[in-house]
Amino acid sequence: MNDQQKQLIFEQAKQWILEAGERIRAKMHEPFVIETKSTPDDLVTEIDQNTEQFFAKKIRETYPDHRVLGEEGFGDELADLNGTVWIVDPIDGTMNFVHQKQNFAISVGIYSDGIGEIGFIYDVMGDVLYQSKRGEGAYKNDQKLSPLSSDVVLERSIVGLNAFWATENPRVDKNGMQELIRKVRGTRSYGSAALEFAYVVEGNMDAYVTMRLAPWDVAAGIVLLNEVGGITTKADGTEVNMLTTNSIIASNPAIHREIIDKHIELKK
Secondary structure (H helix, E strand, O other), X not given: OOHHHHHHHHHHHHHXXXXXXXXXXXXXXXXXXXXEOOOOOOEEEHHHHHHHHHHHHHHHHHOOXXXXXEOOOOOOOOOOOOOEEEEEEEEEOHHHHHHOOOOOEEEEEEEEOOEEEEEEEEEXXXXXXXXXXXXXXXXXXXXXXXXXXXXXXXXXXXXXXXXXXXXOOOOEOHHHHHHHHHHOOXXXXXXXXXXXXXXXXXXXXXXXXXXXXXXXXXXXXXXXXXXXXXXXXXXXXXXXXXOOOEEEEEEOHXXXXXXXXXXXXXXX
C-alpha cells in the first residue's frame, strides 16, 4: 500500500464510518431485536449485524481484492493477513448500546500484509472520531494528539480495568490484579475496548488491562496507540496475534513493563 493508495482508502473508510454512525443514530431508538451469542451477557442486535453488512458490502464493491474480518460473521474466513484486510467491529460496546444508548464505538483497523496502516475509532453518540495513518500521528477529530508523557508512574496512573479480572477467574491470578488496583491512582471501566484504547491514546488513561479480546476489539486501537508512542502486547509481553483472541496490555511505555512483571500472573 503506497501513500496515495493509503490516503484514498483512508478518506473512503472515514466517509463510510461517519455514514454508518448516522444510520445507527437514526435507528437506535426504534424497536430492534436483541439476541445473545456465547453467554447471556454477550449481546448482539440487528443494528450490529446490519452495520457490519453495510461495511462488508461497501468494501467488496469498492475493493474486491480486499478482505474483511468482522465480529458478526459477514466477513471472510482468514488464515492469514496477506494483502489488505479490514478488521471491523460495527458496534464495540453492544451492552452499553442496548442499556445506555452511549459509550459505544465503531472500530475499523485496516492492515496491509499484517501491518496496521489505518485506524478509526468513532464514538458514535459523542460524534468524536479518533483517526490515524501509520507514521502520520493520531488525531481526535482534526486535532493532532500529543505523544504520551514519559513522566508517568504507576502510582499516579489511571488504568482501565474490568472488575471481573480482580475476582476469581480462569485466566489471571486475582491477587496481582488486586495489588495493581491498590497501587494505581484509580481504575475505570467503560465497557468498550475501542473507547478504552482511545482514552489511552488521548492520555486520559495511562493503561488498559484485559485478559480476553478479539482482533476486531483491538485492531484500530493498536494503530492509533502506536502513533502516540504507546505499546500494546499480550499480558506476557509478547506480540498480539491479530487472528485470535488475546490478553491485552495497552499502555504508556513508562509503566508497561512494571504492570506485566509485578502485577500479571497468568494461570496455566
